[in-house]
Amino acid sequence: MSGSDIESELQAELAAEMSRRTSKLPPPPPEPSDDLVASLCLSALLALLALLAGTGVAMALGYAPAADDAVASLAWLELSFAGRVLRAAHFHASNLVVLLALATLGYMVWRGLYRRPGHWRWWRVAVLLLLLLAAGFTGQLLPFDQNALHGTQIRLGYLGDVPVVGPLIADFLRAGDEPGTAALARFYALHVLVIPALLLLLLRPLWRDARANGGQYVHFGAAGAVLALVLLAAFVVPAPLGMQGTLAEPYADARPEWYALPLYELLKLMPAGAAQTLMLVLGPLLFAVVVVALPFAERVAAEPERLKLPARIGLGVVLVAMLLLGALPLLQDSSDKRGWFASYDVEGLMLAMGSRNDALGPEDATLPPNAHLHAHDLRLLHERLIGVYPDDIDADARTKWDAWARDGASAALALFKAADSDAQQQALKDLRQACTSCHEAHEVDVIVNPLAQTQGGAALTPMFFDTALLASLEPRELRARGTKRIMDQARFRMRDILAHAGIVDDVTDRSKEQALVDLRHISERIASLWEDNAGSWFDEDKWQAWSREMIAAVDRLALATDREDLAERMAELGRTCEACHDGGDEPDMPIEWRYRNLLQ
Ligand code: HEC
Ligand code: HEC
Numbered sequence: 157m158s159g160s161d162i163e164s165e166l167q168a169e170l171a172a173e174m175s176r177r178t179s180k181l182p183p184p185p186p187e188p189s190d191d192l193v194a195s196l197c198l199s200a201l202l203a204l205l206a207l208l209a210g211t212g213v214a215m216a217l218g219y220a221p222a223a224d225d226a227v228a229s230l231a232w233l234e235l236s237f238a239g240r241v242l243r244a245a246h247f248h249a250s251n252l253v254v255l256l257a258l259a260t261l262g263y264m265v266w267r268g269l270y271r272r273p274g275h276w277r278w279w280r281v282a283v284l285l286l287l288l289l290a291a292g293f294t295g296q297l298l299p300f301d302q303n304a305l306h307g308t309q310i311r312l313g314y315l316g317d318v319p320v321v322g323p324l325i326a327d328f329l330r331a332g333d334e335p336g337t338a339a340l341a342r343f344y345a346l347h348v349l350v351i352p353a354l355l356l357l358l359l360r361p362l363w364r365d366a367r368a369n370g371g372q373y374v375h376f377g378a379a380g381a382v383l384a385l386v387l388l389a390a391f392v393v394p395a396p397l398g399m400q401g402t403l404a405e406p407y408a409d410a411r412p413e414w415y416a417l418p419l420y421e422l423l424k425l426m427p428a429g430a431a432q433t434l435m436l437v438l439g440p441l442l443f444a445v446v447v448v449a450l451p452f453a454e455r456v457a458a459e460p461e462r463l464k465l466p467a468r469i470g471l472g473v474v475l476v477a478m479l480l481l482g483a484l485p486l487l488q489d490s491s492d493k494r495g496w497f498a499s500y501d502v503e504g505l506m507l508a509m510g511s512r513n514d515a516l517g518p519e520d521a522t523l524p525p526n527a528h529l530h531a532h533d534l535r536l537l538h539e540r541l542i543g544v545y546p547d548d549i550d551a552d553a554r555t556k557w558d559a560w561a562r563d564g565a566s567a568a569l570a571l572f573k574a575a576d577s578d579a580q581q582q583a584l585k586d587l588r589q590a591c592t593s594c595h596e597a598h599e600v601d602v603i604v605n606p607l608a609q610t611q612g613g614a615a616l617t618p619m620f621f622d623t624a625l626l627a628s629l630e631p632r633e634l635r636a637r638g639t640k641r642i643m644d645q646a647r648f649r650m651r652d653i654l655a656h657a658g659i660v661d662d663v664t665d666r667s668k669e670q671a672l673v674d675l676r677h678i679s680e681r682i683a684s685l686w687e688d689n690a691g692s693w694f695d696e697d698k699w700q701a702w703s704r705e706m707i708a709a710v711d712r713l714a715l716a717t718d719r720e721d722l723a724e725r726m727a728e729l730g731r732t733c734e735a736c737h738d739g740g741d742e743p744d745m746p747i748e749w750r751y752r753n754l755l756q
Contacts, residue, residue, distance in 0.1 A: 190368070190369055191267060191269055191369065192369045192370050192374075193263065193267075194260065194263060194264060194267070194269055194277075194365075194369075195365065195366050195367070195368055195369040195370055195375075196366075196370060196374060196375065196378040197256060197259070197260040197263065197378075198260070198281075198362055198365050198366035199366045199375040199378045199379050200256060200378045200379055200381070200382040201253060201256055201257060201260065201284070201362070202359075202362060202363065202366060202379070203378075203379035203380075203382055203383055204249050204252060204253040204256065204382055204383075204386070205253065205355065205359075207245065207249045207383060207386060208246060208249050208250060208253065209352065211242055211243075211245050211246040211249070212246060212348065212352075214242055215233065215242060215243060215246060216348060218232065218233050218239070219233075219298070221298070221337075221340050221341060221344040222337045222340065223300055223336045223337040223340055223401075224337075224526060224529065226298065226299060226300035226340065227299060227300055227301050227397065227398075227399075227400050227401070227529065227532060228528050228529055228532060228572075230243065230299055230397055231397060231532050231572065234394070234397060235573070240394050241387075241390045241391060242390075243394075243395045244389070244390035244391075244393065244394050244395045245386055245387060245390040246395070247390075247395035247396075248386045248389040248390055248393070248395075249386045250291070250292060250295060251413075251414070252382065252385070252386060253288055254285070254288050254289065254292060254415055255415075256382070257281065257284055257285040257288055258285065258415070260281055261281055261282060261285060262471060262475070264278055264281065265450075265467050265468070265470075265471045266467075266468060266471060268463070268464045268467065270450040270451050270467075271451060272451055275451030276361070277361075277365045278447075278450070278451060279447070279448070279451075280358060280361055280362055280365065282447045283358060284355075284358055284362065287351055287354055287355050287358070289415075290346070290351055291347060291351045291352075291355075292413060292415075293311065294343045294344075294346045294347040294351065295343075295347050296308060296311075296413065297335065297339065297340065297343045298340070298343060298344060298347065299397055299398075300340060300400075300401045301397055301398035301399060301400065301401050302398045302399050302400070302401050302402070302405070302407040302409075302410070303396070303398050303401075303407070303409065303410055303411075304398075304401055305335060305401030305402070305403060305407075306401070306403070306407040306410035307410045307411070307412065308335055308339075308343075309334065309335060309403065310410060310412075311412070312326045312329060312330055312335070313326075314423065314436060315329075317432060317433050317436055318433070318436050318437060319433060319437065322436075328342070329342055329343065334403055398536065399508075399532070399533040399536055399537075400529045400530075400532065400533055404622065404625065405508075405622075405624050405625060405628070406625065406628050406629070408494060408498070408628070409494065409495055409496075409498045411485075411489070411495040411496060414482070417481070417482040417485055417486070418477070418478040418481035418482045419439065419481075420485065421481040421482065421484050421485050422435060422439075422481055423435060423436070424485070450467070499544075500540050500544055501544065502541070502544060502545070502546050503627070504627055504628070505537050505540055505541055505544065506602075507623055507624050507626075507627040508533075508537055508624050508627075509534060509537050509538075509591075510602070510623060510624070511622070511623055511624040512530040512533050512534050512537070513530075513534065513587075513588075513591070513604055515530050516530050516531075516584060518605060519581065519584055519585060519588070519605055520581065522577070523577070523580055523584070527571065527580065528571075528572050531568050531569075531571035531572040531583075532568075532572055534564070534568040534571075534587065535565050535568035535569050535572065538561050538562070538564035538565035538568055538590075539561070539565050541557075541561040541564070542558050542561045542562065542565075543558065545557055546598065549598075553597070556597065557594065560590050560593055560594040560597075561590075561594075563586070563589075563590040563593075564587060564590035564591065564594075567583055567584075567586035567587035567589075567590055568583075568587055570582075570583035570586065571583035571584060571587060588604045588605055591604040592604055619715070619716070619717055620657070620668075620716040620717060620718055620719070620721065620722050621668060621669055621672055621714055621716065622669055623714075625667075625669045626669050626672065626673060626714060629669055629670055629673045630673070631673050631674050631676070631677030632670070632674055632677075634674075634677065634678065634681060638688070639682075639685050639688055639689060642678060642681055642682060642685065643682070643749070645674075645678050646675060646678045646679065646682065646733070647749070647754065649666075649671045649672075649674050649675040649678065650675065650726065650729070650730075650754060651664075651754055652664040652666050652668065652671035653668050653671050653672060653675070653713075653722070653726070654726065654754065654755070656668035656671070657719045657722050657723070658719065659719070659722075659723055659726075659755070660754065660755060672710070672713065672714060675710055675713075676707070676710050676711070676714075679703070679706050679707045679710050680707060682703055682706065683699075683700065683703035683704070683706075683707065686699040686700070698739060699736070702732065702735055702736035702739060703736070705732040705735065706729070706732040706733060706736070708732075709725070709728055709729040709731075709732045710729060712725055712728070712729075713725045713726060713729055727751065729751075730750075730751025730752075730754070731751070733749070733751065734749075734750060734751060737749060737750075
């Protein structure tokens, strides 16, 4: 055998071996930049951004960024069909764009598209997501309805918990003690100037990323599909708009946006304090580190393919955790009928109606300048009344009920739209006619024209307690068990209320409404305390009779109209306490407590 024969044989063997080996290797990973789906996602995102910009500009033409006008200006926009679709399109697009950005990021992790040389595109999408979240955060306050205001108040609270920079940013955004017109101006400026300007910087490179793959037509197809989806949703489902935002009235329905639900639940599961703060800092930080570091991680792993599996597992774990955490509050809410599942009862709706109706003042007088806001609220409340009945009415009465509720809603709408004071007066009369028609049929004895409530026609004195607030509060848990401790609690709550009225010199951090609700709860507990005191000085009938008197006196206290009235009613309550204290059968062991002790 000659040398060249051996050589060629060896070479042939080598070639065979090589081909065997390469056929076992997986195909080389695609260049990160050539992925059609990612490019199409980017096209769809760009289309949504364009839609958001267009609808945003159109809405800005009619939107009034002031605490007392925002809801009304949007309600005004919603009166026309085009306005309603416009606002709904902005709303749905803003949700879809976040969903799509999240999905794009997830897809890029799944396919390993964070790898160099595609890493810039990966970071761009992450920054896009951040800007979209900021736009969502600032946009949420703009309607300034109950959900917007209470939600923002909660979010700013969390933001303020972030150490060092948190309070600075939160205070800057809040622009005062609580979010109002000044805060609205800042949120509005960020939402329509600052964030769009930053997005504009991203636009060109994102545009190039999108065009890297696929022909023109598929891109038009992807963009057209999401736009069609948003428009379809906008025609069918309007954007929500609630009652005028006010922190004075609690709002148990405040819930975060869907994409913040997992974080919200995580915070709820954490004990308050250090753990929550840690979560608030570590969560976003971890996210940022992962996003920044992923493209570098492949350098450490000699073969980029090896990183793919851990990244996919990580993505799966995060996804499942988010879904579970997001579903938890929904499940809780749906069983408690809270949040998005809130259900209203007639009494609660009526109390809310009562306070707004009172604020409109007597007929034939000038309406207050914010009458349109009350009208808007009354319209919503009447609409909610449809289909919500007191338990015991038959089918016929239900039909009538709905008809009156609709009458009320349309009268409230007429009041909202009224162009002059004659039209206002007519609408107010119609509105109150709807109230009285329904009340008469249901034998409800409530005066809906405040004028009739006072003889001389003087303006109605505002209540000392806010009835709407009272109705929505629940008593705080009473930890004390023994008679003595519960009695003390009663005394403290009375003192809280007296302090609010300025009758005693004291400070309290419990609202007067909360103190009253607690006092009511305590007085009911006193009624049930007889067992503990049985056999000492009291017989049961007397104990129950005294307790009833006391509970009735607490209820009368709730009707106090002003400070003087309150002082009188409080003294009356004090007398019912003393009646029991004096009434023991064993006169040589009197109970020392006297109402006048409170006043010192
Ligand atoms: C469709 C029927 C209906 C309409 C319309 C209606 N109400 Fe009522 N209202 C009721 C019923 C029923 C009650 C008794 C509810 C209860 O206490 O359970 C009630 C009770 C009230 C109460 C007393 C609530 C309480 O528990 O102390 C007020 C205040 C009130 N309504 C105000 C108004 C005002 C103001 C309007 C009009 C702007 C109005 N209502 C329209 C049916 C109606
Ligand atoms: C149904 C009867 C009854 C009524 C009504 C009642 N109390 Fe008493 N109260 C008692 C009894 C019994 C004691 C003695 C408890 C003990 O020493 O264990 C007491 C004791 C007290 C004490 C003294 C507690 C102590 O530290 O020794 C205070 C304060 C007091 N009551 C406040 C009130 C107030 C305020 C009200 C009205 C809101 C009220 N009570 C209504 C039966 C009543």
